[in-house]
Amino acid sequence: MKIKSSRVSSLFAFPAKVLRPVKNYLVFQQRRLEVRKKRLVAEDPFSDSSRLNDNAASDADAAEISGHDRIEALKIEVERRLITIRKALTKIKLGRYGLCENCGKMIDTDRLRIDPTAELCMNCAKKRSKRKQITESG
Numbered sequence: 492m493k494i495k496s497s498r499v500s501s502l503f504a505f506p507a508k509v510l511r512p513v514k515n516y517l518v519f520q521q522r523r524l525e526v527r528k529k530r531l532v533a534e535d536p537f538s539d540s541s542r543l544n545d546n547a548a549s550d551a552d553a554a555e556i557s558g559h560d561r562i563e564a565l566k567i568e569v570e571r572r573l574i575t576i577r578k579a580l581t582k583i584k585l586g587r588y589g590l591c592e593n594c595g596k597m598i599d600t601d602r603l604r605i606d607p608t609a610e611l612c613m614n615c616a617k618k619r620s621k622r623k624q625i626t627e628s629g
């Protein structure tokens with residue numbers, strides 16, 4: 492019979508030496524996303540005010556609208572990721588990193604390795620995805 496070796500931590504919060512690389516990674520990702528967000532704003536044809544008065548090219552308009560929608564969707568995605576990264580960084584500061592937002596239990600480290608910004612443990616994430624409830628502040 493094969494026994495899975497699982498290193499169970501008796502600590503409720505992650506030690507600093509574990510958190511440091513996580514924090515570095517999150518800060519790095521945050522910077523990267525902020526650069527990306529700026530680029531998306533610059534790319535958006537709608538942010539070019541000179542085109543607002545141009546009604547002549549209707550074919551080009553259609554292309555611009557789809558381009559705008561695509562950029563808008565990307566911007567939302569980038570913003571969403573920035574929010575989760577900021578939240579994760581705040582949690583590190585408060586010593587609450589890796590704790591499920593719903594039940595307060597420690598999130599599986601394998602799950603955090605895949606997604607360091609995971610806010611819910613596996614069980615709660617499953618429950619939430621069923622309900623598809625999106626709660627956002629701000």
Ligand SMILES: [Zn+2]
Pocket residue numbers: 591592593594595596611612613614615616
């Ligand atoms: Zn949970």
